[in-house]
Amino acid sequence: MRQGTAAGSSATREAVHAWLLLLPALVLLVAFTHWPAVSTLVDSFYSTPKGSRAGVWVGLENYQVMVGDPVFWKAVRNNLWFAGATIPVSIALALVMALWVNERIAGRAFLRMAYFTPTVLPMIAVANIWLFFYTPQYGLLEQITGALGLPSHNWLGSPTTALGAVTLVAIWKEAGFFMIFYLAALQTLNPSLREAAAIEGASRWYFFRRVQWPLLMPTTLFVLVNAFINAFRMVDHLFVLTRGGPDNASILLLYHLYEVGFSFWDTAYASAITVVLVVVLAGIALFQFFVLDRKVHYK
Amino acid sequence: MSSIELIDIAKSWGDATALQSVNLQIEPGSFCVLLGPSGCGKSTTLRILAGLETATRGRVVIDGRDVTALPPAQRGIAMVFQNYALFPHLSVAENIGFGLSVRKTPAAESARRLREVAALLGLDALLDRKPSQLSGGQQQRVALGRALVAQAKVCLMDEPLSNLDAQLRQDMRRELRELQRQLGLTVVYVTHDQTEAMSMADQVVLLNRGRIEQAGLPRTLYARPATTFAARFIGTPAMNLVALEGGRIAGSEVATGHDAAMLGVRPEAITFAPRGIPATVQGLEYLGADLVLRCAIGSQVLLVRTAGGCEAAPGDQVGLHWAPEDSHGFDAAGHRID
């Protein structure tokens, strides 16, 4: 009996400590994220207020509009394509890069910096530089393909390649970013495991597959959730490169959302898109997290 | 069967020197035990042998092949790490079978070998556990299992039994020795347990501060220690080393007939004899089977090992005796005088 309450009180004390540790972060989160997010949810059930005309309750109308919005669906399709390309490719590249620069490879400091540049350079500049790369006729890509005798191509201006072109920029940006986290994680692995594997004659691939990869799972989970979310959040370069064009060939959901919110000023409809985007993202990301977290090996 | 040769191996990290100049020859199929005090360079020697550490100087030759620059995987060795180095995310079975699956050993064969090793080490019931769910000794056995299952021609073991209880340890010793003989393994074995060294070794190598102090048959090291260090290091309790002053035990009139700076006598070589050298019991330590008495002669103290049942108390006067062939003389530099 006594023991039960003693154990109980220690559990309570633990919980109090934990919540105290969380408190500052949670207060700020609630104030600057959750509260605005809830008001976004509320807004999505009203019409867009225009001047002194307050929004009126319209129920699900904004959502119905969304279902009937062809641009929205185009953005959804594009975004799925974009996510399907950026997530695996950037994670794989990040991992390979991290594995390389974690070793004593020639020019390690330079390689690290090279891979990290996408994170350092501001998007405004980067997008403009990529714009140059993609420019027909004298752009870098053209200079290269031209030297190889290939025909000229308007990468950003043709609907077949615009999405691929912006995807490439995203991969470039993401891979270097995630590389940093893999690199940090690799450094915390116990080096004697590598020795043990070396003695057993494991090849690099085998060692990676059986030891490093599983032990990097906490980081992969982190990176995966972020890559997934970023696939729906990274649109900055669109503003410079294609503005979603031509004819929505490269439009992504968040870009569409920006258009609706900050160009059309249809805040209610924007709220509805936000709500759907956040709910779907949160659903998938949290599912990923809570399912995978169980399978991840932590020490 | 593989021979091993270490030629003039030295190793230092910055200022810290772990090995000074180690030359060692290990016969194919033999069991070589590295002995020595903590920090003397035993693990370092093994790690250089394995190729996990690059020697600052010197060469490693296995089977006549210079492997100094070869990666561990190409040296054909197995190893038990002093800190186990188990894969934390793999089960016991996977840890043990790691090398087998690396080498793509057929499934049936690996299952059989895994079963055998697990049975040998008493791990059958634990095969699905993760290392974090094992006791210290169980982890050590897994580490041992991982090395044994490989059946590599050369097996390096760094204190593989240190966390096992006496009984299990004894069983293991026997099994290891048997396995080694059966498979013709060349084993290099680090231990701090002399019983282990004595009972298992074909050759004992005694290291001290990164140098080989003495290498030879166990019996030789016990019976004819080359230096006072070797004399003191081997045997429990350690050999008594009594300072002599002009052939007499310092602070007494007892003549020894030795012209040496030090006289060594093993505690177990001393018996009680009414007409022996008179000594005073100063203290005693009970060790179960044995009793160790601390006896003073002049200014010197000698330990005497006797049967556990013996009745003695501090202050008792006793007579001590030892055979001339049981006494060892050392010069002032600590070298044996024969």
Next chain:
Amino acid sequence: MSSIELIDIAKSWGDATALQSVNLQIEPGSFCVLLGPSGCGKSTTLRILAGLETATRGRVVIDGRDVTALPPAQRGIAMVFQNYALFPHLSVAENIGFGLSVRKTPAAESARRLREVAALLGLDALLDRKPSQLSGGQQQRVALGRALVAQAKVCLMDEPLSNLDAQLRQDMRRELRELQRQLGLTVVYVTHDQTEAMSMADQVVLLNRGRIEQAGLPRTLYARPATTFAARFIGTPAMNLVALEGGRIAGSEVATGHDAAMLGVRPEAITFAPRGIPATVQGLEYLGADLVLRCAIGSQVLLVRTAGGCEAAPGDQVGLHWAPEDSHGFDAAGHRID
């Protein structure tokens, strides 16, 4: 000085039961040694005592205070972990001084204590190293130092000397025991080394499969093992346990005068006597000071410990003798018959 009481402690992880029902009383200022085979629950007991593991059932009382629900920091204990658990990012000095600086011990005082402990453990020259730059034994000494410097009233040590060489280990034992007496510490000490258990313990607790098999004075455990398990576990080589058939040694005509299922005789209690029980030498093991002979009587095998110098060869016929008071009878369930 602190007393410790474990009341009906049980611990399991899912299906795996580590402790079944442990009741233990440790006197204030005493030195209690936990002995037992690998995986029997020694570390688990210590960890429950330390508050690192929550017992599935039962209570822990230190100094009359129920600490079952108290966090480790409030129990006033120090601990040496079996796996050392050194802080890899801290130097040796910082590792040892960790607790002192956490408890804001004045700088002068901590410096003094650090110096003392470092000197005691022979770590003076290594104070600035990181754990990764130490040998196994050196790491273990750092772990020991971290616990000693705290001078907590209760000190838990999990195989603190397992990776040290015999000599250092003996020194350490003596120092530890002295320190414990001086400071009036209550020490709970896990070891698999019986010499250690015998020479250091005020009380030996023998665990087997999560239960206490026998607890008592070292001499009692040696002289009057309560079960065949205790009999076999304590002593090296282990006590001979000979199956009896109607009072006779199985497979022979040798009558023992015991009405028991098993007869126990310690190898060191057996002497050679021309008119003793006839036996055949089957094998021998050389242990330096000692020689262990394997002798067969009927279908049973007995180990006999004799002096290392003894000359014997397999096949020799010998006569064995032991005193009646050196023989122990056990019933079929393995319990002692007195």
Next chain:
Amino acid sequence: AGTGLVHAQAPVELQFYYPVAVGGPIAKTIDGFAAGFMKENPGVKVSPIYAGTYQETIVKALTAHKSGTPPVTSVLLSTDMFTLIDEEAIVPFDDFVKTADDKAWLGGFYKAFMMNSQTGGKTWGIPFQRSTVVMYWNKELFKEAGLDPNKPPATWAELKDAATKLTRKDASGKVTQWGVQIPSSGFPYWLFQTLTTPNDAILANEAGTAVKFDDPKVIEALQYWVDLGKAGIHPPGVVEWGTTPKDFFEKKAAIIYTTTGNLTNIKANAKFDFGVGMIPGNKRKGSPTGGGNFYIFKKSTPAQQDAAFKFVKWITQPERAAQWSMDTGYVAVSPAAYETDTLRKYGRDFPAALVARDQLPVSVAEFSTHDNQRVTKALNDGLQAALTGSKTPAQAMQDAQREADRILRASK
């Protein structure tokens, strides 16, 4: 002059957002204006606030507006007028125009600029940094192609003709130099107006409530644009706005359409003799205007609004407008500005700067409606679809019309 008797101890705070859409030390010029104004009006404290591009400026302004703390005045796109009205963010200037002087001032701007500044009989914006689309051509390339470098194409037919001659291919058939290039990224509708206007089509009504994308004249204009591409004398697909001047410098395009705001840039970077001319006509001449107007925000105090009005009036005076035009390459907003000595001299030295002015009489309003960006997007999408060949011009414009009608239903 004596209208604003302000107490010295209570200066009126005048926050003023402005975007930067062209290169050059614009911030310095603006700060200079602000300082000059404050010197003459000690009761007012003007804080000019750089607010990014046009798009970022309106985001910033409307965000502040929605939080109840908008700037007092801001330069925003003239096409944002309907949006700002709908948001009830701004007040018309008419209320402040009290004196005859004020009225004269208001009437002094080019009509073409006022088209985007007035609706429903009220003036909501005052033209400030305004531009229009003109044609630039490379005289050297003209010479090389055997064309008269001083006689730019003036009609669609001439344009097509000249462009055909100006297009060059290398041995493999790859075009190395395009005859003409009309950018179509970002705001294709604006460039499209350089084709619809000459074809005598006006895309939106003055009230901003109806559009005529499916007008045959509009489709014809688009067809012309698409045909330029099909003829292989205009780059295929969507042409990037931002790189078009560079294409011109690099001689990858012999004729380009772009804003007058690019004049300074092209003057500085073109390493060859170039000409600036009016947009070629078809049924008529004409080009859309563009750029930014001053607006006054509703949620500021009357005193602030008064001060803002004064500031706007002050800054659009001919001398200032002239200076602004010279510094930035924008078109000066009133004929009076071109009568100033500074601009007159500048025009003499650099006649190209006057082309925009000369084109203004035939210029039309930049396309703008209620729910402007949404309707614009419908049009842009249609244009890009046609230019990339995924729809026929007729189809594209009909689709855009349908979409625009749907959007504008609510505004009617």
Next chain:
Amino acid sequence: MAYNEPTLLDTLAAWLLALLWILPLAYAVWTAFHPAEFSTRFALAAPLTLDNFRRAWEAAPFARYFLNTTLLVSMVLVVQLVLGTLAAYAFARYRFKGRGIAFALVLVQLMIMPDILLVENYKTMAKLGLVDTLLAIGLPYFASAFAIFLLRQTFMGIPKELDEAARVEGASALQTLWRVYVPLARPVYTAFALVSVSFHWNNFLWPLIITNSVNARPLTVGLQVFSSVDQGVDWSVITAATLMTSAPLLIAFLLFQRQFVQSFMRAGIK
């Protein structure tokens, strides 16, 4: 040892990828130091010039912006690390009711695009009277789900034995955190710091909207002046301005990447 070291093939591939990755930077360097006409032509004989940098430097009060940005990123980083560390520790080492939900609530921040919250957050700042301050720029980013998530993953990977050892030594939860977890997670802190600093160094829209005066505005606002595309892209000045503003970051990275080299987890735990 020779084991597992990258082969020549790896080195080649790594360099090839690196060259691809650094291409934008390389282009920026080329363009920034050459006159505009060489921004699209790579002639070895091209003359060098600092004129682009001069033009960029004069276009905005960059000195002040550097100061603001430095203050901003330091403030944001410090607060993020402190709050993130505390929260991550709670998630990694405490079992308590509502943990899953609390963590989900934190993760949700990752999905919500901060720009969507512009209007609401502007209102909040206006209410707090913080508009046009550095604090206002940083405040919404102080609680970083990214940091919390990252540190949680890291803390979970730190051997439990070390936590136990610290507690046995009498360390309180916070002491354990500070003396054991934080130092052991150093490579991860380095990684996060680099990323957070880069992000806030380059963050644009929110700072632009919430600030009005030179006193509070960060570098990117200055940088943005050159991105205006109304008159076409002037790569020379954009790249010069970019190099100018990013140089501190690049140098910081080169210095701090060494922090990754140290690995700790070798000894002390069997």
